[in-house]
Amino acid sequence: MEKLIEVKDLSFEINGKTIVDHHSFTINKGEFVSIIGPNGAGKTSLMRCLSNNLRFEGEVRLKDKSIKDYGMKEKARIIGVVPQEYSLPFNFRVHDLVKMGRNPYLKRNQNLGRADSDIIIKAMQRTNTYAYKNRFYNSLSGGEKQRVITARVLTQEPEILFLDEFTSNLDIHNQLEIIELIYEMNRLKGITVLSIMHDLNMASRFSDRILLMIDGKIEIFDTPENVLKEEILSKAYKMEMIIRDNKVLNCKEIVPLRVKNDELRKNKRIHVISGGGTGEYILEKLYAMGYELSCGILAEGDSDLTICRSLGIDCVYESPFSVFGAETITENETRIKNADIILMTDVPFGRNNLVNLKSIENIDDRKIFILHSVNRDHVHGEADRIVDKMKNKDNVIEAMNLGELFNYF
Incomplete structure (x- = not known):
């Protein structure tokens, strides 16, 4: 040149x-x-x-x-x-x-x-x-x-x-x-x-x-x-x-989150159950608010997993289209046990990820926030039955939209 x-x-x-x-x-x-x-x-x-x-x-x-x-x-x-x-x-x-x-x-x-x-x-x-x-x-x-x-x-x-x-x-x-x-x-x-x-x-x-x-x-x-x-x-x-690939413009995209300030850190750990991109905004928002986060179980290739990796969020994941193994389930249950709060997005449930819902259905000692969904069940009503049962508990709160959800945080 x-x-x-x-x-x-x-x-x-x-x-x-x-x-x-x-x-x-x-x-x-x-x-x-x-x-x-x-x-x-x-x-x-x-x-x-x-x-x-x-x-x-x-x-x-x-x-x-x-x-x-x-x-x-x-x-x-x-x-x-x-x-x-x-x-x-x-x-x-x-x-x-x-x-x-x-x-x-x-x-x-x-x-x-x-x-x-x-x-x-x-x-x-x-x-x-x-x-x-x-x-x-x-x-x-x-x-x-x-x-x-x-x-x-x-x-x-x-x-x-x-x-x-x-x-x-x-x-x-x-x-x-x-x-x-x-x-x-x-x-x-x-x-x-x-x-x-x-x-x-x-x-x-x-x-x-x-x-x-x-x-x-x-x-x-x-x-x-x-x-x-x-x-x-x-x-x-x-x-x-966050630095991520902008596939439309074929370049790096920079998303500012927050000024570094340890005083913003909250002494609460939230475990997020999401998937299929339903957790992208929620994970970014909670991270920016200073919460310590974990997430799982996700499938490799899920955009929620991409966000977790970009932000350094502790996440349990498996290969796509595979049955979640016993070791992976145990790892995820450990994250849930260590969390102060559990948050479930409007993630749809099929046979593979239904185990995520089952892992929290009997928890009574911590707050569980559920984001309302009209198309959650893809397992012949089993997911809806579990969620309806959970919503009758005193420790479970259903938010009808994101605005209502973040009023609690």
């Missing part, structure tokens, strides 16, 4: 405090690279060093030439910057602001040519800003302003885009529309992208590589598959989360 940016031992300090700590890495031509990390990690400072807007120690080479040797216009023909916010000393009309992107190509007092005008119009059409080309910039909404700045940068025809949290002030529609535009330019035009992102799912979806910063240091710079792992992100953001 052709190196576009090469960084060697880059450091930056403010008043003796290290903000960027001895970074060395390369960015290749045509890559989409995201920089992630908690607030104060040094992400923006790193990007400003790469564009030579801060005085740094070390070396940054752009196209095999020191960034410090570039003049302003020469650098602007290679690097285009879309900041988080953009303020103007004067209230320009949109068209006048966008056409400033051609300034790096013009000599003193040189007017725009036909080719320049075509580039400007195409950039405005591509960013859907042409319709308000005669409006004043300060009259626009936040999303419209960001489109205009993106259009201006595209008229520069840069080889690399530096994006500093450029979608943070936009609603989800405008976020996705603008980032898809940038991604299209990356893939079709070969424009290299270096983007600071707080939205980890956007970084996962669009990045070739992700650079994670913590306290001024590079924790890891690798593919999304290798960076977006629970143990890595939990350390960086000091919170618990």
Whole structure:
């Protein structure tokens, strides 16, 4: 791959405090690279060093030439910057602001040519800003302003885009529309992208590589598959989360659960009887509330088991479509015995998993919560008879829906 940016031992300090700590890495031509990390990690400072807007120690080479040797216009023909916010000393009309992107190509007092005008119009059409080309910039909404700045940068025809949290002030529609535009330019035009992102799912979806910063240091710079792992992100953001495969978008999906805080832990253990995906939300919710959990018996391949594994929940499971063995049943009964509370979802019961229901039918010394179901029985009425008998006990509570269920927790 052709190196576009090469960084060697880059450091930056403010008043003796290290903000960027001895970074060395390369960015290749045509890559989409995201920089992630908690607030104060040094992400923006790193990007400003790469564009030579801060005085740094070390070396940054752009196209095999020191960034410090570039003049302003020469650098602007290679690097285009879309900041988080953009303020103007004067209230320009949109068209006048966008056409400033051609300034790096013009000599003193040189007017725009036909080719320049075509580039400007195409950039405005591509960013859907042409319709308000005669409006004043300060009259626009936040999303419209960001489109205009993106259009201006595209008229520069840069080889690399530096994006500093450029979608943070936009609603989800405008976020996705603008980032898809940038991604299209990356893939079709070969424009290299270096983007600071707080939205980890956007970084996962669009990045070739992700650079994670913590306290001024590079924790890891690798593919999304290798960076977006629970143990890595939990350390960086000091919170618990689930990382799972998004099969629709073919990327990792990050689900934040809660900030790490031992004070939230509850001294209660709940055993959950679920299956067939009926426990996904309940398990995640109880886990986020701080309960210690166990679950079982589940079949391999069940999405409830996937959630248990993602969260580290103690779970008893068997091979799919197999009869639950005596050893597995004993293991599950041990979890039930150690639980303070038992919760049964609206799981349907067949011959294989009916043993889960039978294992709790005679318990009288602990609370048992049952989520109402209209289609629970697939064993000729046996499951319904057991549940109806249990509901007559003082220690058993039936909740008609999830809202009612979580009122008890």
